[in-house]
Amino acid sequence: xxxxxxxxxxxxxxxxxxxxxxxxxxxxxxxxxxxxxxxxxxxxxxxxxxxxxxxxxxxxxxxxxxxxxxxxxxxxxxxxxxxxxxxxxxxxxxxxxxxxxxxxxxxxxxxxxxxxxxxxxxxxxxxxxxxxxxxxxxxxxxxxxxxxxxxxxxxxxxxxxxxxxxxxxxxxxxxxxxxxxxxxxxxxxxxxxxxxxxxxxxxxxxxxxxxxxxxxxxxxxxxxxxxxxxxxxxxxxxxxxxxxxxxxxxxxxxxxxxxxxxxxxxxxxxxxxxxxxxxxxxxxxxxxxxxxxxxxxxxxxxxxxxxxxxxxxxxxxxxxxxxxxxxxxxxxxxxxxxxxxxxxxxxxxxxxxxxxxxxxxxxxxxxxxxxxxxxxxxxxxxxxxxxxxxxxxxxxxxxxxxxxxxxxxxxxxxxxxxxxxxxxxxxxxxxxxxxxxxxxxxxxxxxxxxxxxxxxxxxxxxxxxxxxxxxxxxxxxxxxxxxxxxxxxxxxxxxxxxxxxxxxxxxxxxxxxxxxxxxxxxxxxxxxxxxxxxxxxxxxxxxxxxxxxxxxxxxxxxxxxxxxxxxxxxxxxxxxxxxxxxxxxxxxxxxxxxxxxxxxxxxxxxxxxxxxxxxxx
Numbered sequence: 001x002x003x004x005x006x007x008x009x010x011x012x013x014x015x016x017x018x019x020x021x022x023x024x025x026x027x028x029x030x031x032x033x034x035x036x037x038x039x040x041x042x043x044x045x046x047x048x049x050x051x052x053x054x055x056x057x058x059x060x061x062x063x064x065x066x067x068x069x070x071x072x073x074x075x076x077x078x079x080x081x082x083x084x085x086x087x088x089x090x091x092x093x094x095x096x097x098x099x100x101x102x103x104x105x106x107x108x109x110x111x112x113x114x115x116x117x118x119x120x121x122x123x124x125x126x127x128x129x130x131x132x133x134x135x136x137x138x139x140x141x142x143x144x145x146x147x148x149x150x151x152x153x154x155x156x157x158x159x160x161x162x163x164x165x166x167x168x169x170x171x172x173x174x175x176x177x178x179x180x181x182x183x184x185x186x187x188x189x190x191x192x193x194x195x196x197x198x199x200x201x202x203x204x205x206x207x208x209x210x211x212x213x214x215x216x217x218x219x220x221x222x223x224x225x226x227x228x229x230x231x232x233x234x235x236x237x238x239x240x241x242x243x244x245x246x247x248x249x250x251x252x253x254x255x256x257x258x259x260x261x262x263x264x265x266x267x268x269x270x271x272x273x274x275x276x277x278x279x280x281x282x283x284x285x286x287x288x289x290x291x292x293x294x295x296x297x298x299x300x301x302x303x304x305x306x307x308x309x310x311x312x313x314x315x316x317x318x319x320x321x322x323x324x325x326x327x328x329x330x331x332x333x334x335x336x337x338x339x340x341x342x343x344x345x346x347x348x349x350x351x352x353x354x355x356x357x358x359x360x361x362x363x364x365x366x367x368x369x370x371x372x373x374x375x376x377x378x379x380x381x382x383x384x385x386x387x388x389x390x391x392x393x394x395x396x397x398x399x400x401x402x403x404x405x406x407x408x409x410x411x412x413x414x415x416x417x418x419x420x421x422x423x424x425x426x427x428x429x430x431x432x433x434x435x436x437x438x439x440x441x442x443x444x445x446x447x448x449x450x451x452x453x454x455x456x457x458x459x460x461x462x463x464x465x466x467x468x469x470x471x472x473x474x475x476x477x478x479x480x481x482x483x484x485x486x487x488x489x490x491x492x493x494x495x496x497x498x499x500x501x502x503x504x505x506x507x508x509x510x511x512x513x514x515x516x517x518x519x520x521x522x523x524x525x526x527x528x529x530x531x532x533x534x535x536x537x538x539x540x541x542x543x544x545x546x547x548x549x550x551x552x553x554x555x556x557x558x559x560x561x562x563x564x565x566x567x568x569x570x571x572x573x574x575x576x577x578x579x580x581x582x583x584x585x586x587x588x589x590x591x592x593x594x595x596x597x598x599x600x601x602x603x604x605x606x607x608x609x610x611x612x613x614x615x616x617x
Contacts, residue, residue: 002035002036002052002053002054002055002065002079002080002081002082002166003029003032003033003034003035003036003052003053003081003165003166003167003170003480004032004050004051004052004079004080004081004130004131004132004153004164004165004166005025005028005029005031005032005050005051005052005079005164005165005166005170005173006025006028006048006049006050006051006079006132006134006141006163006164006165007021007024007048007049007161007162007163007164007174008047008048008049008134008141008161008162008217009047009048009160009161009162010047010139010140010217010218010219011047011160011219012047012160012161013046013047014044014045014046014047014048014049015044015045015046018044021044021049022042022044024049024173024174024175025042025044025049025050025051026042026051027173028051028165028170028173028174029041029042029051029052029053031165031167031169031170031173032051032053032165032166032167032169032170033053034351034480034481034482034483035053035055035081035166035167035480035481035483036052036053036054036055036483037053037055037483038054038055038483039053039054039064040052040053040054041054041064041065041066042066043066043068043077045077045134045136047139048077048134048141050066050077050079050132050134051066051079052065052066052079052080055376055480055483055485062102062103062104062105063103063104063105063107063108065078065079065080065107066078066079067079067080067105067107067108067111069108069111069112069115071115072137073137074135074136074137075136076111076114076115076133076134076135076136076137077133077134077136078107078110078111078114078131078132078133078134079131079132080106080107080110080129080130080131080132081129081130081131081151081153081166082106082127082128082129082130082131082146082151083106083127083128083129083257083259083485083487084106084109084110084125084126084127084129085126085127085256085257085259086124086125086126086127086256087106087109087259090109090113090124090125091109094109094112094113094116097116099112099115099116106127110125110129110131110133111133113125114133114142119142119214119216119225120227122144122214122227123227123228125146126256126493127146128146128150128151128487128488128491129144129145129146129151130143130144130145130146130151130152130153130166130209131143131144132144132164138218139218139219140216140217140218141162141215141216141217141218142214142215142216142217143155143164143209143214143215143217144209144214145208145209145210145211145212145213145214146211146212147211147212147228147493148211148212148464148468148469148472148491148493148496149198149208149210149211149212149469149472149473150472150476150488150491151166151476152166152167152208152473152476152477153165153166153208153209154166154167154168154170154171154201154206154207154208154209155171155201155206155207155208155209155215156171156177156201156203156205156206156207157205157222158174158176158177159176161174162215162217162222163177167352167353167477168201168203168206168353168354169353171206172611178614179203179611179612179613179614180203180204180205180613180614180616181202181203181204181608181613181614181615181616182204182616182617183425183426183427183617184204184431185202185203185204186422186426186567186615186617187426187427187428187431187432188200188202189202189355189604190414190415190418190428190567191411191414191428191431191432192405192408192432192435193355193588193600194355194356194357194358194470194588194592194600195405195407195466195467195469195470195588196208196354196469196470196473197435197439197466198210198211198439198465198466198469202354203613204616210224210226211465211469212226212227212228212229213225213226213227214227228493229442230443230461230464230496230497230500231444231497232443232444232445232446232457232501233501234446234448234501235501235502235503235506239506239509242502242506242516243516243519243520244520245498246495246498246499246502246516246517246520247520247521249492249494249495249498250276250280250489250490250492250495250517250520251280252494253489253490253492253494253495254277254280254281254284254379254489255280255284256492257379257487257489257492258281258284258379260376260377262375262376262377263293263375263377264281264375264377264378264379265292265293265294265295265371265374265375265377265378265379266278266281266292266293266294266295266378266379266380267294267295267296267297267378267379267380267381268294268295268296268320268323268324268327268329268331269296269297269316269319269320269381270296270316270317270318270319270320270321270322270323270529270532271316271319271381271529271532271534272384272514272517272518272521272525272529272530272531272532273381273382273384273385273490273517274380274381275319275323275381275525275529276381276517276521276524276525277379277380277381277489277490278292278294278323278327278329278379279326279327279521279524279525280524281379282327282328282329291328291329291330292327292329292330293329293330293331293332293374293375294323294324294327294329294330294331294332295331295332295334295367295370295371295378296316296317296320296331296332296333296334297316297334297335297336297363297364297367298315298316298317298333298334298335298336299335299336299337299338299341299363299542300335300336300337300338300542317333319528319529319532320333322526322528322529323525323526323529326525326526326529334367334370334371336363336366336367338542338544338545338548339548340366341359341362341363341366341545342359342362342545342548342549342552342599343362344362344363344365344366345358345359345362345599345602345603345606346603346606347362347365347481348361348362348365348477348478348603349603349606349607349610350481350610351365351477351478351480351481352473352477353611354607355600355603355604355607356473356474356477356603357470357474357588357591357592357596358592358596358597358599358600358602358603359545359595359596359599360474360591360592360596361474361477361478362599364474364475364478365478365481365482368478368479368481368482368484368486369481369482371482371484372479372482372483372484375484376483376484376485377484377485377487378479378484378485378486378487379486379487379488379489380475380486380487380488381490382471382472382475382486382488382490382491383468383471383472383488383490383491384490384514384517385463385514385534386460386463386464386467386468386471386490387464387468387490387491387495387496387499387500388499388507388514388516388517389456389460389504389507389508389513389514390513390514390534391406391407391463391467391589393406393407393459394456394459394460394504394508394513395504395508395513399459400452400455400456400459401455403436404432404433404436405432405436405462405466406459406462407467407588407589408432408588408589411428411429411432413597414428415428416572416576417568417569417572417573417576417601418567418568418569418572419566419567419568419569420569422566422567422617425617426617436462439461439462439465439466440458440461440462442461442465443457443458443461445457445458452504453503453504456504460500461500464496464500467589468491472488472491475488499516502516512531513534514534518530518531545595546595546598549595549598549599549602550577550598552602553573553577553598553601553602554577556601556602556605557570557573557574562605563605563608563609563613563615564601564604564605564608566615567604567615568601573601576597577598
């Protein structure tokens with residue numbers, strides 16, 4: 001994994017101000033150094049500049065970037081963030097076509113694939129990626145992003161120059177790119193957040209290359225090209241065959257994603273998803289005479305204060321213990337205390353450049369930093385619930401009939417704290433409704449599906465394009481902030497394409513949530529783990545943590561110059577801080593409830609100040 005950045009304008013000669021733009025490139029690169037601390041590089045051309053920071057995982061010696069290749073009288077250049085899982089297959093095809101390689105890196109495979117097959121070659125790639133290719137001959141820049149947006153790629157346009165970076169912070173290193181929040185941005189932060197509408201960068205004029213798309217930039221402008229999207233296809237396999245194929249596809253995805261020249265590890269929560277990924281990894285490593293290293297997370301004194309609820313029915317520790325014994329892994333129990341969790345709310349904004357999942361992010365930021373001390377690559381169980389239907393909104397009637405984003409069924413908890421005048425200006429209900437309708441219009445409903453099955457298909461699509469994207473963003477920023485590469489086998493394209501079209505009566509056969517996944521894992525996990533009721537990422541139940549948040553938020557709103565007060569109603573917020581918080585009712589899905597809303601507001605205040613954001617409504 002790495003960080004990439006750069007700029008392009010076919011009508012401007014950047015070398016005419018070489019000193020200035022060399023310095024700009026260096027600043028953009030340095031802003032992303034946390035993503036790739038092992039090496040770095042920049043190249044400035046007449047119409048383009050590219051920068052790279054590298055986390056060395058494959059071909060540590062020869063895989064340095066930017067990487068270039070000359071063909072005839074012209075050169076082609078690439079900066080790349082990601083990992084390919086079909087490098088060997090593509091490399092063999094290219095060698096058969098006459099290409100010679102000077103490295104074992106997937107970077108070179110991507111660049112030569114572009115030269116061999118042209119811009120549409122991206123559909124051949126199996127992996128997680130965001131990369132830029134500069135084609136000198138045609139004075140063109142291509143910006144590519146993987147199918148599910150596992151790797152980030154932001155961009156903006158200033159005076160005809162397109163500026164791109166792995167994270168927004170890189171964009172703001174380019175001259176005169178400023179941070180502005182307009183009414184659309186406020187609607188996203190308070191109405192949709194911490195999710196984002198695909199392609200949105202929240203800041204005015206800042207965008208993200210959409211998952212499954214690439215941008216073509218030339219002297220004639222910028223065009224967006226979609227190379228892949230989810231399709232609705234009739235499922236024709238039997239129940240038994242579906243179980244077998246699901247098991248094969250997942251095991252194949254895990255094994256392909258174990259490719260690395262450095263040791264790998266896994267996150268282990270004791271739930272079926274992470275346990276299954278860990279079991280497959282452990283078995284594969286055992287064949288090689290190696291032992292899997294696993295990590296679990298919890299909060300200091302959580303055993304003392306934990307209260308079961310409908311969204312978090314049990315603690316993880318007993319199930320983790322069971323799996324460690326079953327796997328024979330070298331396990332590390334990591335804990336986060338309340339003060340660290342609160343302190344890192346600010347570092348989470350630094351990592352994202354945007355408001356995120358509050359303490360759900362800050363704690364994972366802490367855990368990833370601890371894991372990165374000894375490892376560079378981790379496999380996770382993230383995204384299984386989005387793909388296999390593990391959330392309550394897939395089967396509860398009130399969600400199926402809600403006609404809005406099911407993880408935020410009611411906007412009132414968000415709106416009731418906001419300034420009334422701001423609410424009247426931004427039109428939040430209409431904004432969110434338009435975003436919802438635009439999203440569900442993208443997916444086709446099959447002729448034979450009834451209303452309930454059609455609703456589940458729409459919810460499945462929304463989960464993959466919105467909710468899953470939020471969790472992938474969280475995983476990328478929290479891990480890459482410490483130079484840790486997180487891989488997500490459940491977001492494998494072949495697996496998602498297949499499971500997306502499996503009907504609900506198979507996915508939840510016999511009323512068992514994620515039944516297809518559980519049945520496909522029989523014999524690979526103890527039944528106690530295999531049929532454990534879902535319990536999401538842990539959070540602190542210590543009342544001291546909530547008090548800590550209230551005290552910090554009081555400090556924020558007692559400062560009358562706080563930019564948060566331009567959006568939030570101070571009196572309404574004071575009343576909310578005095579009320580009893582519900583740890584079970586969702587404010588955003590299963591992970592964010594009342595206390596997380598406090599933390600989210602603390603983050604927003606810090607974000608507005610740090611980036612000196614101009615609010616323009």
